[in-house]
Amino acid sequence: MRVTVIMLSVLMLFSCAGSKSGKSGPYRITISEGGGITGQRLGFHMDDTGLVQKWTQMPGKDEQIEWEKSGNSKKIYKFKKTIESSLTDINIDQSSNMSRLLTIQQQDTTRQWRFPATLNSQEIPLVLTSLYQDIYEYCSDL
Numbered sequence: 001m002r003v004t005v006i007m008l009s010v011l012m013l014f015s016c017a018g019s020k021s022g023k024s025g026p027y028r029i030t031i032s033e034g035g036g037i038t039g040q041r042l043g044f045h046m047d048d049t050g051l052v053q054k055w056t057q058m059p060g061k062d063e064q065i066e067w068e069k070s071g072n073s074k075k076i077y078k079f080k081k082t083i084e085s086s087l088t089d090i091n092i093d094q095s096s097n098m099s100r101l102l103t104i105q106q107q108d109t110t111r112q113w114r115f116p117a118t119l120n121s122q123e124i125p126l127v128l129t130s131l132y133q134d135i136y137e138y139c140s141d142l
Contacts, residue, residue: 027106029079031135032057033117035098043101044139046076052139069142079135080104086127087113094123102132 025048032043039059046052050073055063083104090113098117103110115124 025107027080027104029076029083029135030103030105031101031132031139033098033100035096035117044135046071046079046135046139048076048080049073050076052076052142054139071138071142075138079131079138082131083111086131087111090125090128092124092128100132102128102135 028045028047030043030045032041034041034043034057041057042055043057044052044054050071051068052071053068054066056066057063083102087102093112093114094116095114096116096118099114100117101112101114103112113128115128
């Protein structure tokens with residue numbers, strides 16, 4: 001009995017120590033823009049491995065991947081950390097004729113920010129529009 005308790009304690013100690021490795025686990029960041037008369041959306045997916053995909057989607061249809069490229073996983077991780085540190089307290093879901101979306105999916109959680117595609121809107125936090133633009137330029141330049 002005493003050996004079992006000791007073994008369970010050691011097992012729990014090692015399993016907890018493994019969870020403090022500093023890795024954040026898999027995640028995916030998506031930006032997209034669209035709507036309007038056609039409802040078409042254009043966007044990019046980026047994930048923790050560095051994979052970047054450019055895609056389009058028509059209403060009621062599956063996404064069509066236009067290209068896949070290997071990006072810089074460290075740069076993508078910096079975008080993730082900026083989202084976590086700068087957008088945590090920002091909740092915005094303002095759709096318009098043409099909307100932009102920034103989404104991060106991690107394990108069982110998804111956070112999304114939706115805002116009008118016009119960047120001059122006074123109601124949209126600058127940190128959100130700047131981050132969206134930075135991600136867009138990074139993906140477009142690949």
